[in-house]
Amino acid sequence: MQSIIALTPEKCEELSIQRQHHHDVHLQFCKVIYTRQVRDSRHAHLEQPQAALSWKTKALSRLPGHRVAFDQCKYGACCLDKDGLAIGEEVYQFADFKASSCTGYDTSMRPWPSTLPT
Numbered sequence: 001m002q003s004i005i006a007l008t009p010e011k012c013e014e015l016s017i018q019r020q021h022h023h024d025v026h027l028q029f030c031k032v033i034y035t036r037q038v039r040d041s042r043h044a045h046l047e048q049p050q051a052a053l054s055w056k057t058k059a060l061s062r063l064p065g066h067r068v069a070f071d072q073c074k075y076g077a078c079c080l081d082k083d084g085l086a087i088g089e090e091v092y093q094f095a096d097f098k099a100s101s102c103t104g105y106d107t108s109m110r111p112w113p114s115t116l117p118t
Contacts, residue, residue, distance in 0.1 A: 043096075
């Protein structure tokens with residue numbers, strides 16, 4: 001679900017169909033697996049860019065657990081250009097059901113709703 005702008009009505013319709021398919025297939029699958037892991041007391045973890053629109057979808061917006069946003073470059077996970085400077089710096093966010101997995105990052109942790117979606 002990239003932030004792509006369609007320049008023609010045809011491309012707009014195509015993009016809308018692709019986004020709906022992405023939500024209905026991929027994101028719903030992620031939600032099902034995540035909630036099954038939580039329900040069965042196993043570890044669950046999802047990661048995407050913080051600004052990703054998918055965090056606002058019905059599939060991911062109400063996942064149980066904790067959400068953490070952090071700059072991966074602070075932890076050495078960034079790409080460097082030919083001069084050794086960081087490029088494509090992006091803040092990532094992950095959802096994790098275990099609070100212990102979310103501690104220790106140079107950021108704030110906020111709990112999500114504790115009830116599992118039905």
